[in-house]
Amino acid sequence: xxxxxxxxxxxxxxxxxxxxxxxxxxxxxxxxxxxxxxxxxxxxxxxxxxxxxxxxxxxxxxxxxxxxxxxxxxxxxxxxxxxxxxxxxxxxxxxxxxxxxxxxxxxxxxxxxxxxxxxxxxxxxxxxxxxxxxxxxxxxxxxxxxxxxxxxxxxxxxxxxxxxxxxxxxxxxxxxxxxxxxxxxxxxxxxxxxxxxxxxxxxxxxxxxxxxxxxxxxxxxxxxxxxxxxxxxxxxxxxxxxxxxxxxxxxxxxxxxxxxxxxxxxxxxxxxxxxxxxxxxxxxxxxxxxxxxxxxxxxxxxxxxxxxxxxxxxxxxxxxxxxxxxxxxxxxxxxxxxxxxxxxxxxxxxxxxxxxxxxxxxxxxxxxxxxxxxxxxxxxxxxxxxxxxxxxxxxxxxxxxxxxxxxxxxxxxxxxxxxxxxxxxxxxxx
RNA sequence: GUGCCUAUAGUGUAACGGUUAGCACUAGAGUUUGUGGAACUCUCAGUCUGGGUUCAAAUCCCAGUAGGCACCCCA
Numbered sequence: 001x002x003x004x005x006x007x008x009x010x011x012x013x014x015x016x017x018x019x020x021x022x023x024x025x026x027x028x029x030x031x032x033x034x035x036x037x038x039x040x041x042x043x044x045x046x047x048x049x050x051x052x053x054x055x056x057x058x059x060x061x062x063x064x065x066x067x068x069x070x071x072x073x074x075x076x077x078x079x080x081x082x083x084x085x086x087x088x089x090x091x092x093x094x095x096x097x098x099x100x101x102x103x104x105x106x107x108x109x110x111x112x113x114x115x116x117x118x119x120x121x122x123x124x125x126x127x128x129x130x131x132x133x134x135x136x137x138x139x140x141x142x143x144x145x146x147x148x149x150x151x152x153x154x155x156x157x158x159x160x161x162x163x164x165x166x167x168x169x170x171x172x173x174x175x176x177x178x179x180x181x182x183x184x185x186x187x188x189x190x191x192x193x194x195x196x197x198x199x200x201x202x203x204x205x206x207x208x209x210x211x212x213x214x215x216x217x218x219x220x221x222x223x224x225x226x227x228x229x230x231x232x233x234x235x236x237x238x239x240x241x242x243x244x245x246x247x248x249x250x251x252x253x254x255x256x257x258x259x260x261x262x263x264x265x266x267x268x269x270x271x272x273x274x275x276x277x278x279x280x281x282x283x284x285x286x287x288x289x290x291x292x293x294x295x296x297x298x299x300x301x302x303x304x305x306x307x308x309x310x311x312x313x314x315x316x317x318x319x320x321x322x323x324x325x326x327x328x329x330x331x332x333x334x335x336x337x338x339x340x341x342x343x344x345x346x347x348x349x350x351x352x353x354x355x356x357x358x359x360x361x362x363x364x365x366x367x368x369x370x371x372x373x374x375x376x377x378x379x380x381x382x383x384x385x386x387x388x389x390x391x392x393x394x395x396x397x398x399x400x401x402x403x404x405x406x407x408x409x410x411x412x413x414x415x416x417x418x419x420x421x422x423x424x425x426x427x428x429x430x
Numbered sequence: 431g432u433g434c435c436u437a438u439a440g441u442g443u444a445a446c447g448g449u450u451a452g453c454a455c456u457a458g459a460g461u462u463u464g465u466g467g468a469a470c471u472c473u474c475a476g477u478c479u480g481g482g483u484u485c486a487a488a489u490c491c492c493a494g495u496a497g498g499c500a501c502c503c504c505a
Contacts, residue, residue, distance in 0.1 A: 067502075212503095
């Protein structure tokens with residue numbers, strides 16, 4: 001083996017992907033725990049689908065012609081020749097699982113929550129990464145309007161419990177196959193009438209995805225959109241009824257909503273209800289979308305179900321929440337922050353120190369330590385630096401007689417405790 | 431994919447195109463015989479990568495890469 005390395009290259013994480021360490025990790029876990037708990041109360045059950053799926057699962061559901069598929073999906077070809085993709089969202093995989101596992105046979109609807117990393121190959125910026133985390137909820141197997149409201153309410157509750165205080169729901173309906181095609185025709189002809197004042201970028205969209213012109217940020221287009229035909233006034237009677245019911249449920253739960261006539265979704269599987277929950281920053285007034293979702297009654301069939309499978313779902317962007325100034329810093333329940341610092345001194349003590357730590361572990365007493373050090377002063381100084389309330393000092397003498405010194409860092413008082421009495425003593429003191 | 435800004439030890443910073451790239455913190459080792467935020471000594475460690483201009487580049491130019499911000503899009 002020739003070692004002809006010209007220069008060693010610094011290995012780094014992949015662009016847009018990052019390490020999540022210590023406190024930040026706990027914040028993610030804390031959020032997930034809280035979100036799960038709330039989802040369980042509302043009747044959701046857990047599901048975890050693979051991070052990698054056949055590429056078709058996403059191309060046939062999210063839709064070719066959307067940016068997510070055309071530009072942002074991580075695809076790979078295996079040595080066996082399979083075309084796979086890292087999931088860019090949770091919903092398609094969950095629907096695939098529903099169909100594959102014959103969940104139509106279960107009492108409907110089935111309600112799932114799922115969380116974990118998803119991947120999109122996009123340029124990173126604030127609150128946006130190539131690997132990011134979503135908490136996702138889906139209600140599959142029913143088209144009842146109360147389920148739209150349920151999903152919104154659950155997501156709303158999760159965001160509130162995570163510390164958000166300026167939330168609002170933006171909602172719209174984009175109709176179903178009965179009414180949508182007629183509406184789109186009318187919309188397209190409206191834009192064609194105004195084609196001369198339409199910015200180039202939106203002329204392009206007219207060909208690929210005319211609905212998206214509605215939420216264009218071009219000034220000219222916003223002006224034109226003032227008089228564009230509205231999706232709501234073109235809904236067929238059943239869609240209209242469905243939408244009206246959803247709003248009634250929201251009113252009853254006292255969730256403030258506003259109808260956003262220009263709200264459309266980038267994914268092509270959506271039907272009827274589309275939703276975003278936004279948080280407005282108190283200082284800057286900037287609105288940040290924390291959560292988005294909607295109804296997707298045709299997705300099941302696109303993924304190979306023989307019958308239509310009505311469903312509604314919502315995804316919460318966790319990275320943005322955890323990074324927000326208002327985030328409640330939920331910490332996971334399993335984590336106990338150590339209050340006691342373990343100090344050992346001398347060879348015999350060092351030998352036995354792992355046994356003492358194990359006694360404490362069995363008694364569910366978390367500790368911090370630096371057993372690699374020898375010097376008492378240095379260890380005490382570290383305990384002080386870490387803000388520990390107590391120290392256990394285990395020295396030569398203590399090792400011989402099977403005891404420890406228990407020291408209160410605040411007033412420097414200390415007491416010698418026999419090892420068998422230690423747990424009892426600590427529980428009394430702390 | 432596009433545009434603008436940025437890049438010096440682990441972190442924060444300094445160096446008119448001209449000595450051996452300086453300082454602080456952090457980290458590690460040690461000293462003070464088993465009791466506190468300390469002191470002292472020592473050590474590790476840097477100009478993102480690749481080209482170019484120049485007698486001379488951390489410094490100027492180009493490209494790449496990464497980061498930030500915005501756009502596209504989206505959570």
